[in-house]
Amino acid sequence: PDELYNMSLDENLAVPNFGNQNQIIKEYQKRQARRLIAEGQAVESMKGGMVIVATIPSDKLFMPNDTILYAGGNKELQHYLRFLKVEGQYRVLLAMHSDNTGTAAYTDEITSKRVLAVLDWLQANAVNSDYVIPYAMGASEPLRQNNSLTNRSINRRLEIYLVPGIKMVDMASK
Secondary structure, eight states, rough: OOOHHHHHHHHHOOOOOOGGHHHHHHHHHHHHHHHHHHHOEEEEEETTEOOOEEEEEEEOOOOOOSOOHHHHHHOOOHHGGGGSSSSSTTEEEHHHHEEEEEEEEHHHHHHHHHHHHHHHHHHHSOOOOOOOEEEEETSSSSSSSSHHHHHHHSSSSSEEEEEEHHHHHHHOOO
């Protein structure tokens, strides 16, 4: 998977056409998304239902201006360990975002340290973390204008992209 780590987020999100397995994979992903929603996770899909996107507010993982994952964050991340049981079933992309409070250097640094803290936790707790790829997004992709406490809180988030891997295609073809 070394080449995956050199790809941009958009390149890693590109899902190839799996031919006859597309519908099978979409149905499987839909079941996984429903399960996450039932567990209280904020989930949506993209790429025609092929990719699951889960969003965790940063305040559920980190104290303000901190980069150490706190105990409550473990509970949030545990929902995603099952996606790392089978090597190559998923590519799990982690995109950490910030608001624009502080300099660009500061927001880049805090998102980098935070996403690496999440990666470290997954590496310590997952069966297989070879296909987990971290991205520090800084304040570059806000969901809302950074003009209020509420909007800034919404912009501080971890997005977890669950992208079908080659093993999922193999399983779908059987």
